[in-house]
Amino acid sequence: MxxxxxxxxxxxxxxxxxxxxxxxxxxxxxxxxxxxxxxxxxxxxxxxxxxxxxxxxxxxxxxxxxxxxxxxxxxxxxxxxxxxxxxxxxxxxxxxxxxxxxxxxxxxxxxxxxxxxxxxxxxxxxxxxxxxxxxxxxxxxxxxxxxxxxxxxxxxxxxxxxxxxxxxxxxxLPIWSLDGGQFLAQVLTSRHPYRGMQQTYTVGMIAAGLVALWAFSADQTFLAIFFALFAFSNYQGRRALQQQGGYGSFDVDRGDWWKRGR
Structure with a gap:
């Protein structure tokens, strides 16, 4: 992460x-x-x-x-x-x-x-x-x-x-900020950083939510909470991105991504 x-x-x-x-x-x-x-x-x-x-x-x-x-x-x-x-x-x-x-x-x-x-x-x-x-x-x-x-x-x-x-x-798994989510972000933001990151957060939110629901149904409480937190984190990330109009960092290693245009 x-x-x-x-x-x-x-x-x-x-x-x-x-x-x-x-x-x-x-x-x-x-x-x-x-x-x-x-x-x-x-x-x-x-x-x-x-x-x-x-x-x-x-x-x-x-x-x-x-x-x-x-x-x-x-x-x-x-x-x-x-x-x-x-x-x-x-x-x-x-x-x-x-x-x-x-x-x-x-x-x-x-x-x-x-x-x-x-x-x-x-x-x-x-x-x-x-x-x-x-x-x-x-x-x-x-x-x-x-x-x-x-x-x-x-x-x-x-x-x-x-x-x-x-x-x-x-x-x-394609959930930000797991490695799978970071890989997805690299692919989706390579041409369109802002829209790509929105899509990354959306996919992550849905994927994490589905895993949390499955874990809850399987009585895997810790796993359910773990992925519920990921779902909420992706929701927050997408909301923050929208509020900032895309002008925010989505990666501590790529803090100036928005300077290269949306």
Whole structure:
């Protein structure tokens, strides 16, 4: 997502990874612990947070590496909503922008495939086994689980697939400001910035609303609230754009888009 940069705190964790400055806001750990808390087995909570950290950082580094390859100097922040990569993409054309946007999801799929390959090589897990873990396909979930010598290894493996395949696909939905929504915006605004952004917000509002309704009907309360907030955010964005007559920034990395005309 491209949103405002979270405020710094004295408790931020800072380091550099492959030359990219990384900052982790304390809220990242707090929300991660809340979402993955397992009162019956706290060790599973630690596994969840570890996978969350690795997967989101890997995703944001995918954006960052694509930015570096395009001559930019990115930075990464992990915070309560996930991760952000700042890279001043306004310097790039549409091709470079799309490369940076898709770098994150691409990295997620690569990490998921690496996990599957390790599972096949070390544990003998087949495609049917992987599908069975998620209740898909014709494989036996009992047989799949039996190939793990530890419940924590199973939890780690399952979570890695869940995040790097499942949530990567969700992140590609055409909802601003998910990566899929940013990709859609690049395509629609390439010829007509104002109208294209209006269309992006409209599509995002409808798509997020439909996912929220589905999640609510499936008793997925957290997911329903999450996408309801996205629907409302897209509604607000479209309304603000109309009130400003199009003269407003829709991307922190392209703050002067309106200067190039509507």
């Amino acid at each position: 491209l949103m405002g940069r979270p405020d710094t705190t004295p408790y931020d964790l800072r380091f550099q990874l492959l030359g990219v400055p990384v900052r982790i806001h304390p809220a990242f750990w707090i929300v991660g612990l809340m979402l993955g808390f397992d009162q019956t087995d706290p060790k599973r909570t630690l596994v969840w947070v570890a996978v969350l950290f690795v997967s989101i950082l890997w995703h944001e580094m995918g954006h960052a590496m694509a930015a570096v390859w395009n001559g930019l100097r990115p930075s990464v922040v992990l915070y309560w909503m996930g991760g952000l990569c700042f890279s001043e993409r306004d310097r790039l054309g549409i091709g470079g922008n799309i490369a940076v946007i898709l770098g994150g999801p691409g990295a997620g799929f690569v990490l998921g495939l690496l996990t599957v390959m390790i599972g096949a090589g070390v544990g003998g897990l087949t495609l049917q086994d992987n599908l069975a873990l998620f209740g898909l396909g014709s494989g036996s979930i009992r047989e799949a689980i039996s190939k793990f010598n530890s419940p924590y290894v199973l939890s780690f493996y399952y979570s890695m697939l869940f995040f790097n395949f499942g949530w990567t696909l969700v992140n590609l």
